[in-house]
Amino acid sequence: MPDSNTTYFTNPSTFILLGIPGLERAHVWISIPFCTMYAIAILGNFTILFIVKRERSLHKPMYYFLCMLAITELSMSKSILPKMLSILWFNSREIDFIACLIQMYFIHCFATMESGIFLAMAFDRYVAICHPLRHSTILTNRVVVKIGLALVLRGCLLVLPYPLLASRWPYCKTNIIPHTYCKHISVVNLACADIRLSTNYSLSVTVFTPGMNVFFIAVSYIPILRAIFSLPTKDSRLKTFGTCSSHLCAIFTSYITFVFSFVMHRFDNTMPLYLLILMANVYLLVPSMIHPIIYGVRTKQIRDRLLSLFTPRRT
Template identity: 65%
Template sequence: MSDSNTTNFINPSTFILQGIPGLERAHVWISIPFCTMYVIAVLGNSIILYVVKRETSLHEPMYYFLCMLAVTDLVLSTSIVPKELSIFWFNSREIHFSACLAQMYFIHGFFMIESGTFVAMALDRYVAICDPLRHSTILTNRVVTMVCLAMLLRGCVIVLPSVLLASQWPYCRTNIVTSTHCEHNAVVKLACADTRINTYYGLFVVFGVTGLDVIFITLSYTQILRVILSLPTKDARLKTFGTCGFHLCAILAFYIPRLISFLTPQFGKYVPLYIHVLISNIYLVMPPMLNPIIYGVSIKQIQERLHRLFSQNRT
């Protein structure tokens, strides 16, 4: 394994992923929760996809968006965890330069797709609760397909400039990435070039795209809450609020760790590097694990289908 520290090179053929700096001796123990979260994410999201495919009564907009969320979670977690586990278990730290850029693209691209999927799900809940009589005419299969394609295209395109810029810069300081994966900021800071344009573009994506997603979701659920509070009976309010409450839990589990990860570097002088790396891992690995649990618990039709499935297997 080549372990170049401060050699003079331009665009190295490989990067070295350091893992979690300062906690190298604990890598095996750290791998246990990450491996567990990944297994739960893969099993949970695969079950969601299987149940929705088999249960024709679930062929509705909300479940189509849920399937898109499940696929996104599978890609997002698989983009990062297998390589992490190879570092933790086998000390396999090398990653090819092009593979590093590909990992960066998939991580940030599918994060944006997931953010867009939550917007689509908020739109579905808004129409279903605020204008239920027109739900089937507004969110037709054609509209749902177009929304899913738009979110997919947006995520794939909006991250591309950052990755293309990163691929063009010279890297002459070191090829050691102080992280478990090729996170954008960790790679770009190794470049021997003026990377301010990438920084500005990153801020635009955070505030101009993800920020707008958060604003749209907030406005949607504000309107939903107003409708819920105006319902005539307490039971109706509790039932409707319970359904939306689980959606909000999934949304908060997605955005809050990302917000913490974004704010932590601002206090870099006071926060150890291993905290930076752990937080950047949590915001990518935890939501794919939590989403199938949250929706599997909250959606009665999925529970019933799973119950019938296990009952058939036992008989």
């Protein structure tokens, strides 16, 4: 006979997001750095979009891809931070079942798109450095649009099974999610069913999608570095490599936090839960804040245009 003290859910109407279990008393203080990151991410990415839109000399494939990255990261932050801050500030923990699945979908979808955009940027650098005379004919506006649409479609389709499978599982005993957002694995772990299909599929997407992107990025940089080192002078080598430095810094920022978070979750039995949750948020939010800073500081065209906005013109 079933235990009369246990409550079972077939499809709960709401989930309860606990925030950061173990650090409830520090929720308000924890919210300060996350709110600061959110504000910097919004300001930085909107600044990138504004500068590229206004400066016609920046209407090039490299900056179009940068705008795609900025839009993706704005969308990523918007998917996570508002609900997380409502939990940390107002203890507003309830989230509708369907809203939870939608949040899950968009978080993982935008993360997949971001990884693909880095690959598109690597392709742009390859064509610009290895085939500079053909750059404008290979990467036309139509080709850039097609690449962007392909990245969006890939992200949408790869992640679509996440909420579809999660909505099919029966949920039992609890509807409490020990997290600040509806992370896929945190949701499906509440199901009272064999969820190996969900977990195996999500693990495959999590590992192989960025893994394949990193592989092709590395392959593209082999001829790029070969072309750079074949240049006749040190100044020309440094100048050409400088056009890749922002891209490489952005990649390292994203993938270092991704690898660190992934490795920590492989040892989740020995790690404090609050540390895993904090790292999961850092992995998604820090790159959104750092990337516009990297491109603003290391890209001369953007840096000069940004300085001109704050420097009064001499009459």
